[in-house]
Amino acid sequence: MRYFVVWLALMGLALLSFLFSGSHHGIFDIVFALVIAVAKTALVALFFMELIEHRFINSMVVLVSAGLIALLLSLMVADIRTRRTFPRGPVPTEAEIPTAK
């Protein structure tokens, strides 16, 4: 029955991520791992949790949550990546401070 097929697909995707994690492809390591994770989540949500058969309002909860998660994570990472921090420099002495003449 279809639960068995979904389970096989989930195990297959898990195995795929495991095998893929052994090699390295730069940024695609993270991208690929997360794409597979999202695919597995979709399978669990749609078929094990039967979201595909529930009323659409339940899917709305999932979609809104996913949207908020994407918003939080993207803005947080963007914030940190684009920060410019200024290292503390030496404190100027009295003589070095320019005074208006």
Add this chain to the structure above:
Amino acid sequence: MHEGPLHPQFENLDRQKDAARLGMWAFLGSEALLFTGLFALYAAYRTLYPDAFAAAASHNDVKLGTINTFILLTSSFTVALSVHEVRLGRARRAALLLLVSILLGFVFLGVKLTEYAEHFREGIFPGPSYRYEGLTGYGPRLFFTLYFLMTGIHALHVTAGMGMLAWVMFGAWQHRYSPLYHTPLELGALYWHLVDVIWIFLWPCLYLMHA
């Protein structure tokens, strides 16, 4: 076989079931956002210390993490099957499948505990107690603090999920559920699937994305 009590505010049992499901999904959404906070911390600190995080992740045992993934995926399968069995009127078979799921939950926790024990033996503790000489600096400390926090809170959720499954398992065994009414079983199953989904994201973040 009996129909569950219809509460006065609902027109019929279908509407009551819809309301129960929406309520459960809303709760699952809130649980997911709870873990999102932790994942956001992970994303932020990974951005700051990418190499340290990758190196620290290599220190986790990928094989044990993968075994745990297979265990939880299979337990989700057996839980989904148990709901299916109740719908076919085979409540006792459903209870047995729930028992299998709970046992798989115990195995998951067992593997987790052995991993923690191994880390403690090496001196890897959360927060200021960290004293592993092999990986020093802020990056690995942050990684392992997040690791313990995320997997610890997840393990608490697994335990709570097992409690819920046990509750509905006894209900199924006593034939309290039927094809017409098995809402508590469905809702317990939804919680267990969420616990699985959270692990589906924890696993790549903490085990797969290594150096």
